[in-house]
Amino acid sequence: MTTQDTSIQxxxxxLYRDGLMLVVDKPxxxxxxxxxxxxxxxxxxxxxxxxxxPRAPALAHRLDRETAGCLILGRHRKxxxxxxxxxxxxxxxxxYWAIVAGGPETEEGFIDKPLGxxxxxxxxxxxxxxAGQPSQTRWRVLGRxxxxxxxxxxxxxxxxxxxxxxxxxxxxxxxWPIVGDAIYGGRDRQVALQLLARRIEAPLSANxxxxxVEAPPPAHMLEALRACGWVEDNPPVFIENSPD
Numbered sequence: 033m034t035t036q037d038t039s040i041q042x043x044x045x046x047l048y049r050d051g052l053m054l055v056v057d058k059p060x061x062x063x064x065x066x067x068x069x070x071x072x073x074x075x076x077x078x079x080x081x082x083x084x085x086p087r088a089p090a091l092a093h094r095l096d097r098e099t100a101g102c103l104i105l106g107r108h109r110k111x112x113x114x115x116x117x118x119x120x121x122x123x124x125x126x127x128y129w130a131i132v133a134g135g136p137e138t139e140e141g142f143i144d145k146p147l148g149x150x151x152x153x154x155x156x157x158x159x160x161x162x163a164g165q166p167s168q169t170r171w172r173v174l175g176r177x178x179x180x181x182x183x184x185x186x187x188x189x190x191x192x193x194x195x196x197x198x199x200x201x202x203x204x205x206x207x208w209p210i211v212g213d214a215i216y217g218g219r220d221r222q223v224a225l226q227l228l229a230r231r232i233e234a235p236l237s238a239n240x241x242x243x244x245v246e247a248p249p250p251a252h253m254l255e256a257l258r259a260c261g262w263v264e265d266n267p268p269v270f271i272e273n274s275p276d
Contacts, residue, residue: 044077048245050273052111052236053104054081054089055245060100060224060252064091078105093119096197098212101128101229101247118234119194125233125242128189128199129174129249131226131256132208135185140172143202147195157215158197160205168192169202175260180223184211186260188230199227211256224252245271 048055056074058064063073078088089105092115104124106112118124148164150157158164168191175186185208191198197216203209204216212223228249235242248265249257 044074044081046081046270047102047247048243048271048273049083050236050243051107053092053106053115053234053243054083055232056081056103056105057247058095058100058103058229060098060250063097064094064103074103081105083107092116093194095229096200096225096227098225099128099227099229100250100253102126102232102245103229104232104234114236115234118236122192122194123235125231126191126229127231128191129228129230129253129257130187130189130199130203131179131211131253131260132185132187132203133211134183134208135176135187136171136173136206136208138173141170143167143169143171143206145202145205147198147201156196158195158201160201165195166193167195167198167202169199175257175262177256177259177261179211179256179259184256184260186257186262226253226256228253243273 045057046054047057058074063071065075066073082088085107087108089107090112092104092106092112095101095103104115106115145160145167146162146164147158147167148161150159170190170192172188173185174188177184189199200210200213200216209217211226213225229247231244231246233242233244
């Protein structure tokens with residue numbers, strides 16, 4: 033382990049680096065890539081993350097604009113192909129933290145509801161749809177409390193499939209929307225989306241344990257997390273592994 037290379041002039045904090053991939057701490061409110069209308073995106077920063085390689089890294093998956101936390105980048109074409117296959121096979125574990133309005137009565141559960149596009153005019157907006165793609169999410173209660181006068185619950189959510197807006201739609205379908213979700217029914221639209229891609233587990237080598245990386249909670253989630261019993265983590269440590 034080493035301290036992060038402070039010479040990189042980028043707003044992206046690197047949480048992990050090896051010969052295949054980088055894991056960066058994506059800030060909320062920034063798109064990961066340019067949309068049809070253009071505009072700034074995280075991809076604009078990637079050239080500063082080459083770390084001696086001839087080409088900039090590229091996205092191995094996506095996070096919503098409003099979601100913060102662990103984002104995986106492949107450092108070259110072979111790496112992207114390998115990571116793409118791992119994602120397709122469901123072998124990369126992902127755990128999110130969410131603050132939801134109200135919350136489930138039980139302490140853990142499993143959501144199995146197929147998702148489809150809401151309609152052609154809504155772009156990537158999704159809905160529960162019996163004719164849609166299979167979608168499964170595991171969840172577990174980490175804490176409960178009161179935030180801005182409302183009862184809320186802090187959940188760990190694990191998407192077993194990778195559908196667009198899966199956690200957001202599954203949460204609202206259960207009657208406890210993610211706080212700050214302006215699309216799918218969060219109660220207070222003045223609050224940023226309370227969703228963090230907290231942890232990834234990537235089995236890059238058959239002979240080694242999975243790479244595990246965690247992102248720190250962003251500033252806009254601290255108040256709600258503390259209200260639910262979260263205690264400050266230690267600052268994240270940058271991890272650098274030698275290439276295989």
